Amino acid sequence: MLKAVIFDVDGTLIDSVPQHARAWQDAFQDFGHDIPFEDIRRQIGKGGDQLLPVFLSGDELDEKGEALEKHRAKILKERYLPTIQGLPQVRALIERLQADGKQLALASSAKQDELQTYKKIADIDDLIGTETSSDDAEESKPNPDIFQAALKRLNGIAPTDAIVIGDTPYDAEAARKAGVRTIGLLSGGWSAEELTQAGCIATYRDPADLLAHYEGSPLAGSQT
Numbered sequence: 637m638l639k640a641v642i643f644d645v646d647g648t649l650i651d652s653v654p655q656h657a658r659a660w661q662d663a664f665q666d667f668g669h670d671i672p673f674e675d676i677r678r679q680i681g682k683g684g685d686q687l688l689p690v691f692l693s694g695d696e697l698d699e700k701g702e703a704l705e706k707h708r709a710k711i712l713k714e715r716y717l718p719t720i721q722g723l724p725q726v727r728a729l730i731e732r733l734q735a736d737g738k739q740l741a742l743a744s745s746a747k748q749d750e751l752q753t754y755k756k757i758a759d760i761d762d763l764i765g766t767e768t769s770s771d772d773a774e775e776s777k778p779n780p781d782i783f784q785a786a787l788k789r790l791n792g793i794a795p796t797d798a799i800v801i802g803d804t805p806y807d808a809e810a811a812r813k814a815g816v817r818t819i820g821l822l823s824g825g826w827s828a829e830e831l832t833q834a835g836c837i838a839t840y841r842d843p844a845d846l847l848a849h850y851e852g853s854p855l856a857g858s859q860t
Contacts, residue, residue: 638857639797640739642786643817647681647803647824647845649726653660653718654825656680658680658773663708664691667700672685672726681804683745683776691819695792703720709747713728722758724825725844730763732850739793741765743786745776778806786812791822801846819854821846 643782647653657677664671671691675703679687684705688697692704733740741764744751748769755761766789785798787793795815800807803824811818812835820831823842831839838854840846 637797638738638799638855639732640741640787640790640793640801641855642741642743642783642790642798643764644681644802644807645742645744645751645754645758645799645806648723648801648807648821649667649760650720650722650754651823652720652754653677653680653803655720655821659716660687663704667704668706671799681745681777681802681806681824683770683773685694685770686776686778686806703825706791709750710765712750717753718820720754720757723843725847727759727763729843729847729850730760732847732857735762738853739790740764740766740791741786743782745782745848746768747771747807777804778809780810783811783814783816788814803831805830808834808836811835817854819846 639733643649646656655801657673658678661671661673669691672836673734677827678701688701692701701860723748730740746754746769748771751767751769768785770776772785786794798816800811800816800818802808802818803821804826808820808831820834820839821834822828822839828839840849
């Protein structure tokens with residue numbers, strides 16, 4: 637029986653993937669690297685520790701990786717954060733899960749301060765208190781650290797008692813390594829086929845679509 641739901645945030649609860657990709661693209665450009673937007677977008681969902689090595693050599697990482705990531709955070713906050721909005725029916729979906737007695741947690745590759753802002757954008761800052769961010773994990777997704785940390789903060793929840801809701805193959809891969817099933821949302825820009833191939837047991841357009849099909853979804857226990 638499903639007892640807990642763990643949510644990714646970017647692309648799952650808030651419409652922020654293009655903004656993150658643009659912020660990374662701008663930061664790379666300022667450090668002398670011209671990287672196509674789509675190449676970066678397909679890496680969103682990873683933390684900086686996993687994203688940067690895709691585009692920088694080991695020497696470049698040592699030389700400017702930390703500064704570039706800090707610059708990215710500044711660009712995101714100043715240029716793109718005001719354009720980020722919550723996805724439809726996020727609050728209603730979470731209230732439905734709470735009404736069903738499910739324990740809830742957030743597990744994001746974002747920094748802790750960014751996560752607090754995203755909770756407000758999604759209009760759920762008063763609903764979910766259990767959360768983990770990149771600050772709680774040695775390695776970010778697609779490694780399982782963040783989901784494992786979330787499970788530890790839930791009350792008596794085994795991996796088989798929980799489901800992750802995410803929008804990228806990295807969520808599904810990380811959840812699988814933690815022993816947790818994943819529902820995939822297409823709101824982050826990945827296709828249903830890509831998410832299914834990564835291990836998602838079901839896919840929906842966005843939180844509103846999942847809520848509309850709640851009774852027939854894994855959240856209601858109709859699938860395993």
